[in-house]
Each structure stands twice: as structure tokens, then as C-alpha cells.
Amino acid sequence: MGENGPAGSIRDLLRGLPVFDTELPGFDVDAAPSDPVALFAEWLTSAVEAGVREPHAMSLATADAGGQPSSRVLICKDLGADGTWYFATSAGSRKGRELAATPYAALAFYWPEQGRQIRVRGTAFAADAQRSAADFLARSPGARADALTGRQSQVLDKPSDLEAALRAAHAQIEADPEAVAPGWTLYGVRAEEVEFWQADHDRRHIRLRYTREDAAWARHRLWP
Known part of the structure; x- marks a missing residue:
């Protein structure tokens, strides 16, 4: 596409969008807890109190064989x-199959709203059947019905098939x-590395990485 075509228009649109155009909280690295669980709890509570929408939503990245x-x-x-x-899904879903591989x-x-990211990386494992069943039964009836169809990620040829299955x-x-x-x-992801990232209006972003070392955690501040 030319400079004035759709690609150029999208590029201009993206470059024109504001970034971190809100008041940002501070992050005192020296006062951070010694383990990432405590800091996550602090940040999550702050996000809820600040009205962040769906702060419990997270991206999950997996890889196939x-x-x-x-x-x-x-x-x-x-x-x-x-x-x-922890998160839950069907073992037969794409993410379930990839985690098995x-x-x-x-x-x-x-x-x-707060210019904050939290990144986690580690080993994934399946919890026992009892905990998995308890998670399923705590879901809403609609969510349970969707899972009971047992066809997540499969090709849907006709919408009527979905309605019948539900x-x-x-x-x-x-x-x-x-x-x-x-x-x-x-499923659980036992973190080997957790990074907390706080945006800064001057792009001096604050990054604190926790790395698991046996039964303790090492902390390192990272360059922006």
C-alpha cells in the first residue's frame, strides 16, 4: 500500500493515540516487599480501589511442540x-494441548489506568482433579454449560449446532x-521470574524483577 493507503492511515492513527495520559502512581522500589506475591497483592488492591476494569484479566502465552x-x-x-x-481451561483446548506439549x-x-504491567514466566502444571472440579462448580451456569459442550476451539459450521449443544x-x-x-x-504457573513495570511520563519507566532462587527471591531493578 502507498503512504496514503490503509497502511499509512493505520500508522497515523496509531501514532496519534495518547500514551499514559493519566495521573500515574509512584513506585518506590526500595520499599517493595521481599517477594512478588506481596507486591502483586498490593498492586491488585490498588487497581481495584482505583476502579481499574477487570484487573484480574491477564494474557496467557503458550507454545506448541x-x-x-x-x-x-x-x-x-x-x-x-x-x-x-492459577487459571482454568479445558485440557482439550488449544492452550491445554500446548501446555501438555x-x-x-x-x-x-x-x-x-495506572500505567502498570506485571509479567510472570514459569513452569505450568495441572492441579489435582478435586481442585479442578471445585473451580468448575464455582463458575456461573452459563460458563459451565459452555464448557460442557466440550468443543472449545473446534470449527463451528452452523450457529444452530452451538444453540443445540448449549x-x-x-x-x-x-x-x-x-x-x-x-x-x-x-492450571498453575509456578513463577521463576516476575517483573513489575511502572510507567513514567518522562519514559523513565520503573522496572523491578524478582527471580526465584531456591526458597527465596532475588530482586533487581532494570533499565527502562
Whole structure:
């Protein structure tokens, strides 16, 4: 495309968008907790109190056996004191299959209202069946019905097929409120590295990285 074609228009649109055009909170690295779990809890609480929309939404990046990556946004379900972030999905989904082939994952939270990012990287594992079932049963009826169709990421030829499958799933829930979708799995990502990133209007962004060292965490401030 030429300079004035769609590509140029998109480029101009992107370059014209404001960045960090809000009041940004401070980040005193020297006063940060000794472990990333405590700092995440502080930042999450601050985000909720500041009215950040869906602060529990995070991107999940996985890779298949050939190293080809994919990412998507989903909900963080829990955070363990040992530095394990949790989410849930079907083991038969694309992300479930990729985690089985390559049990490593990266997570990212982004809260634009505060100019904050949190990046997590570590080893992924499946929780036991009891915890996975408990997670499933805590979902809304609609979310459970969707999972019970068992066809996530498959090709949908006709919308009517989806409607029929959902009707059958809702009927199954009514008949058996304790029904759990086969393959529903709670996954954990045991962090080996966690980075907290605070934007600065002068682009002197503040970055603090925690790296797991046995039972403790090492902390390093990074260049912007």
C-alpha cells in the first residue's frame, strides 16, 4: 500500500493515540516487599480501589511442540503464597494441548489506568482433579454449560449446532448440578521470574524483577 493507503492511515492513527495520559502512581522500589506475591497483592488492591476494569484479566502465552507461540486473555483464578498463579481451561483446548506439549507459560497483566504491567514466566502444571472440579462448580451456569459442550476451539459450521449443544448442556446441569466437564483443569504457573513495570511520563519507566532462587527471591531493578 502507498503512504496514503490503509497502511499509512493505520500508522497515523496509531501514532496519534495518547500514551499514559493519566495521573500515574509512584513506585518506590526500595520499599517493595521481599517477594512478588506481596507486591502483586498490593498492586491488585490498588487497581481495584482505583476502579481499574477487570484487573484480574491477564494474557496467557503458550507454545506448541514446535515452538510456535499463541496467546489469549483469560481470568486469573488465584495466587498461591509460593508464587503460583492459577487459571482454568479445558485440557482439550488449544492452550491445554500446548501446555501438555510444552509445560511453560508466560502471563501478563496490564492496567492502563495506572500505567502498570506485571509479567510472570514459569513452569505450568495441572492441579489435582478435586481442585479442578471445585473451580468448575464455582463458575456461573452459563460458563459451565459452555464448557460442557466440550468443543472449545473446534470449527463451528452452523450457529444452530452451538444453540443445540448449549440447550443440552443446560439440561444436563439441571439434571445434575454437580456435573463437571470432562477434562476441565485448573492450571498453575509456578513463577521463576516476575517483573513489575511502572510507567513514567518522562519514559523513565520503573522496572523491578524478582527471580526465584531456591526458597527465596532475588530482586533487581532494570533499565527502562
